[in-house]
Amino acid sequence: MSKATGEDGKDGDSIKITQDENNKTEEGDTQIIQFKDAKVKAICVQNWDTNDDDELSYGEAAKVTSIRKFFRGTTIQSFDELQYFTGIDEIGTDAFSNCSKLKEIYCTPTNPPTLDGNTVFSSIASNAVFYVPSASVNNYKTADEWKAYADQIVGYDF
Numbered sequence: 041m042s043k044a045t046g047e048d049g050k051d052g053d054s055i056k057i058t059q060d061e062n063n064k065t066e067e068g069d070t071q072i073i074q075f076k077d078a079k080v081k082a083i084c085v086q087n088w089d090t091n092d093d094d095e096l097s098y099g100e101a102a103k104v105t106s107i108r109k110f111f112r113g114t115t116i117q118s119f120d121e122l123q124y125f126t127g128i129d130e131i132g133t134d135a136f137s138n139c140s141k142l143k144e145i146y147c148t149p150t151n152p153p154t155l156d157g158n159t160v161f162s163s164i165a166s167n168a169v170f171y172v173p174s175a176s177v178n179n180y181k182t183a184d185e186w187k188a189y190a191d192q193i194v195g196y197d198f
Contacts, residue, residue: 071097073121080119083110101125108132111139118144123198130154137162146171147180148198155185171196 072095075081084096101124112134123146133156142164172180174195181190
């Protein structure tokens, strides 16, 4: 087994890598997303694992541009990892409908993704919170498809 060599030329057991345009850094294995919810991971791997390693990398997540009905009716409670899907520009009809336990959605695009209809988030938890980039809160609250969720949109520093 080889070790990583740091900028100072010394061997190290861990590495620090800048993950994305937000300069998010992680220690250790930064290639694979660590999912909190096994159900979310299973759905993501089934639909977007392009190299068939039964994992989802940050790169694979960043290439996803649209989320469809994959999560509809599931018992997921949060999808914190949506923040790594930095290429999302559309969330399809019923994508998260009937996810009655879904309480937290982290959405990183500075421009609100298009919501395909008013049923994208129908029947999620009534106290659900949408975490969006702090600088984009007003963009989300005033976007046509997002207006219905304006009271649930909160700024977050990703």
